[in-house]
Amino acid sequence: xxxxxxxxxxxxxxxxxxxQQQAAVEDFSLSVDPGELVMFVGPSGCGKTTTMKMINRxxxxxxxxxxxxxxDVLSLDPNELxxxxxxVIQQIGLFPHMTIAENIATVPKLLGWSRERTNNRVDELxxxxxxxxxxxxxxxxxxxxxxxxxxxxxxxxxxxxPPVMLMDxxxxxxxxxxxQKLQAEFLKLQADIGKTIxxxxxxxxxxxxxxxxxxxxxxxxRIEQFDTPANxxxxxxxxxxxxxxxxGAGLMRLALIPISDVELDAPDATAxxxxxxxxxxxxxxxxxxxxxxxxxxxGGEGSLTHARISAALNKARHPVEAS
Amino acid sequence: xxxxxxxxxxxxxxxxxxxxxxxxxxAVLFLWLGSLTLDSIEERTLNTSYLVERTQEHLILTVASxxxxxxxxxxxxxxxxxxxxxxVRAFVIGLGNIGQATPAVGVVILLAIVWQTGFFTALISLxxxxxxxxxxxxxxxxxxxxxxxxxxxxxxxxxxxQVLWRIELPLASPVILAGLRTALVFSVGVATIATFINAGxxxxxxxxxxxxxxxxxxxxxxxxxAAIAVLIxxxxxxxxxxxxxxxx
Numbered sequence: 001x002x003x004x005x006x007x008x009x010x011x012x013x014x015x016x017x018x019x020q021q022q023a024a025v026e027d028f029s030l031s032v033d034p035g036e037l038v039m040f041v042g043p044s045g046c047g048k049t050t051t052m053k054m055i056n057r058x059x060x061x062x063x064x065x066x067x068x069x070x071x072d073v074l075s076l077d078p079n080e081l082x083x084x085x086x087x088v089i090q091q092i093g094l095f096p097h098m099t100i101a102e103n104i105a106t107v108p109k110l111l112g113w114s115r116e117r118t119n120n121r122v123d124e125l126x127x128x129x130x131x132x133x134x135x136x137x138x139x140x141x142x143x144x145x146x147x148x149x150x151x152x153x154x155x156x157x158x159x160x161x162p163p164v165m166l167m168d169x170x171x172x173x174x175x176x177x178x179x180q181k182l183q184a185e186f187l188k189l190q191a192d193i194g195k196t197i198x199x200x201x202x203x204x205x206x207x208x209x210x211x212x213x214x215x216x217x218x219x220x221x222r223i224e225q226f227d228t229p230a231n232x233x234x235x236x237x238x239x240x241x242x243x244x245x246x247x248g249a250g251l252m253r254l255a256l257i258p259i260s261d262v263e264l265d266a267p268d269a270t271a272x273x274x275x276x277x278x279x280x281x282x283x284x285x286x287x288x289x290x291x292x293x294x295x296x297x298x299g300g301e302g303s304l305t306h307a308r309i310s311a312a313l314n315k316a317r318h319p320v321e322a323s
Numbered sequence: 324x325x326x327x328x329x330x331x332x333x334x335x336x337x338x339x340x341x342x343x344x345x346x347x348x349x350a351v352l353f354l355w356l357g358s359l360t361l362d363s364i365e366e367r368t369l370n371t372s373y374l375v376e377r378t379q380e381h382l383i384l385t386v387a388s389x390x391x392x393x394x395x396x397x398x399x400x401x402x403x404x405x406x407x408x409x410x411v412r413a414f415v416i417g418l419g420n421i422g423q424a425t426p427a428v429g430v431v432i433l434l435a436i437v438w439q440t441g442f443f444t445a446l447i448s449l450x451x452x453x454x455x456x457x458x459x460x461x462x463x464x465x466x467x468x469x470x471x472x473x474x475x476x477x478x479x480x481x482x483x484x485q486v487l488w489r490i491e492l493p494l495a496s497p498v499i500l501a502g503l504r505t506a507l508v509f510s511v512g513v514a515t516i517a518t519f520i521n522a523g524x525x526x527x528x529x530x531x532x533x534x535x536x537x538x539x540x541x542x543x544x545x546x547x548x549a550a551i552a553v554l555i556x557x558x559x560x561x562x563x564x565x566x567x568x569x570x571x
Contacts, residue, residue, distance in 0.1 A: 058478055083480030093475025097493045097568035107479050140570030156479075166478075 005035040005196030006069035006163045008055065013064030015050055024050050025221040028064070035194040039207035041244070042217030048200050051221045052166050055198065056085045068164055083107055086157030086165035086195070090172045092149050094141040100126070100152050101137040107160040125155040128189065147178040154186070158193070165197045171206070183209055204244060208233065208252050216241050230256050250313060254281035262312045264302025265294065273298040280309050341557040345550050352546050359539055368528060368540045378547060380523035384442070384514045385555070388449035389507045396454050396506075397499060400461025401487070412462070419455030427452050427513045435520040445514070445522035452513055453506035460502025464495030493568045500566065504559040511552040525551075 009032070015025040025047045032038050040048040053059040055066055057078045066073045073081055094103050101122045108118040126133040129151040141149055150170060157165055171179045171186075187210060190197065201207055207214045208229040215226045218240055225237035233253045236242040245252070257280045273296040274283045283304050286295045294303045361369055396419075403415040430448040438444055468491050476486045492499075518526030528544030531537075 056478060058474065079480045079482050081480070082478055087475070087478035089471060089475060089478070091469075091471030093469070093471040093473075093478075095472060095476070095490060095494075097570050099570070106476075106481075110480055110485070142570065 002193045002195075003161045003163050004194050007034045008032040008164060008196060008198070009065075009067045009070075010051075010055070011065050011067075013051070013054060013061050013066060015047075015054060015059060016062045023062070023220055025054070025061075028221050028223070030215060030223065030226065032196055032198065034196055037190055037197045037199060037210060037212045039211035039214045040198060040200045040217055041202065041204055041207040041214055042221070043244075044202060046217050046219055047221035048202075048217050049168055051217075052168060052198050052200050055164075056082050056087060056166055058082075083110055083160065084162050084164075086162040086167075088153050088157045088165070088167040088170040090169040092153040092170075092173075094149055094152060094156070096141050099138050099140055100131075100144070101133075103141065103152060104156045104159050106156060111160055113160075121159060125158055128158070129155045130185065131155075145178075146174050147182060150174060150178075150182060151185075154189075158195075163196060165195045167197060167199045169201055170199075172201070172203070179206075186210065204246065205252070208256065216244055251281060251284075253313060254284060254309065255279050257312055259283060259297055259304070262304065262308060264297060264304060265308065267296050267301070267303050268294055269296075271296045271303055274304075276301075280304075280312060284309055338561070341553060345554055348546065349550060352543065356539060356543065361539070362537075364535055365537050365539055368531065368537070369543060374543070374547070377523060377525050377527055377544075378551070380517075381511070381514055381525045381548070381551065384445055384449065384517055384522065384524055385507065385510045385551075388446050388453060388510050388514075389503065391446070391450045392453045392457050392506050392510075393503055395450070396457035396502075397461050399454075400458045400499075401465065401492075403458070404462050404465040405483075405487070416455075416459065416462070419458045422451040423455040425451075428516050428519065431516055431520055440520040440522070442517075442522045444520055445517035445524075449510050449513055449517075453509050456505040456509070457499070457502040460505075461495070461499050464498030464502075465491050467498065468494045494571070497563065497567050497571065500559075500563045504556065504563065507559055508552050508556050511548065511555055515548055 010028055010030045013025060013028045014023050016023045028051055030038075040052060042048045050059055054061045055068070055073065057073060061074070068085075094100075095106070098106075101119075104122045104125055105118045108121060113121070122137065123133040126136060131148060131151055136144070136148070136152075141152070144152065150173075153170065157167075171182050174182060183206065199207075199210060211229055213226060213228055214232055216224045216232065216237075218224045224244075225232055225241045227237075230253060232241065233245060233249050233256070236245055236249075242249075259274070259276060259278060259280060259282075262280065271292050271294045272286055272290045274286050276297050276299045283295050283297075284306075286292075287304075287306060287309075294305045296303045356369065367373070399415060403412055406412075427448060430451060431445060434444045434448055472490060472494070473486060476490045477483075481489065514524050515526030515529060517524045518530050525544050525548045528540050529548075532540030532542075532544060
């Protein structure tokens with residue numbers, strides 16, 4: 001049903017604004033695999049958003065080349081190009097004078113889809129983002145909560161089933177609880193649709209939670225490290241990356257390791273139980289909260305101690321050498 | 324439920340309160356007029372056919388000038404907005420400012436001297452006078468469209484023209500219409516000076532009444548102008564409510 005993602009290749013991309021000495025983005029090269037969710041993470045003003053916006057040419061690069069699925073985007077008509085790239089921004093930018101259905105139908109309408117095909121697609125997408133079409137299709141954006149609006153923003157970007165999505169801090173303006181919920185839903189959605197996604201954020205936790213790979217960006221969008229979340233946490237490339245990770249890297253890494261990856265001790269009937277598909281972080285949390293010596297993994301295959309968790313973390317520290 | 328009925332009651336008051344008040348004022352005016360003994364000068368003015376003709380002239384002048392202003396100032400505002408040049412913007416606004424700052428009487432009389440007297444001269448000075456509010460509202464209306472909304476539209480592949488027609492103009496329409504409404508009400512008042520260049524209108528009554536010291540004539544002329552202004556403002560308000568995009 002859904003069109004799978006395609007690769008994106010940025011090569012020596014530079015953006016120099018007229019009248020400025022320093023480039024906003026300098027010699028940026030990066031290759032994104034089809035279906036991959038790549039996070040651009042960096043401090044405000046580092047050029048991560050500028051870099052992303054050059055992919056759909058909201059900002060025109062000064063030099064360098066960008067290809068999507070091998071096709072040079074700079075040779076395409078920018079409007080036509082943008083109709084095939086999903087675009088979600090932090091402020092959402094829903095059209096306040098259009099209903100939710102009309103908002104989602106924007107790109108299909110631009111592409112000249114039939115009314116029936118468009119309507120079916122709108123219903124399908126509303127259900128995908130867990131909004132009941134019967135309730136929401138004919139409402140106006142201001143009648144929706146922030147979280148609901150953001151879901152509509154994602155649905156609207158997905159409307160014409162683009163292989164590539166650009167997301168600029170899409171969950172940045174929502175409260176922490178809504179954000180976590182949206183992130184979880186988004187991960188589930190991405191598991192289904194497998195788009196190639198560039199996701200810009202300044203929140204490293206979010207990058208770790210969502211990304212297949214993370215590009216940690218420094219000034220002028222320089223790539224300080226580009227790797228999987230686990231590798232970046234275990235082996236930060238330099239001080240800049242370490243400082244960006246901040247404190248608690250160990251805990252963040254624990255959150256990335258599922259219990260099923262760890263060797264277990266014999267079960268102990270008196271110990272508190274933790275869900276088998278949760279992470280080591282959840283297991284540690286339970287250990288701390290209960291003060292118990294070990295926690296049982298529900299399903300009864302075994303139990304976990306502090307020592308086991310700590311060993312798993314150290315084993316993961318050098319994953320390259322280990323494999 | 325009570326909130327809804329309350330809202331409806333308020334809407335009803337808004338819809339029908341104004342015309343009702345105008346009707347009452349006019350009724351009182353004509354009752355008072357009926358109680359007076361008019362002399363021959365007053366009778367020449369205070370009769371149905373004279374009143375209807377002056378009112379017609381006044382309305383035609385007002386509506387025609389506002390329509391022209393809409394036709395000229397809205398596209399000019401759009402053009403000034405799309406050029407996105409500070410110089411052009413300053414020039415257009417400046418031009419509108421001059422039009423509005425110059426006393427309308429001055430413009431009318433100067434134009435009459437260098438060109439001709441009559442309807443068209445009055446029309447042109449009215450257009451010059453009402454150009455600015457519509458132009459400025461068009462410009463501000465378009466400029467106040469949320470940057471994120473505009474960027475989302477562009478990011479989805481709308482051409483600049485599609486962004487203008489589908490997003491910017493609908494969202495700016497309440498502000499543009501408010502400008503038109505101001506222009507309409509302005510022109511009702513300013514149209515009274517058309518009398519100085521023989522272009523008719525209710526100004527005839529006010530000026531004649533003053534010159535001949537016939538107070539009933541002045542009062543009727545003045546009250547009619549005020550009534551028209553209030554009614555036109557009311558009608559424009561209704562139109563605004565009707566065409567305002569839903570969801571705003």
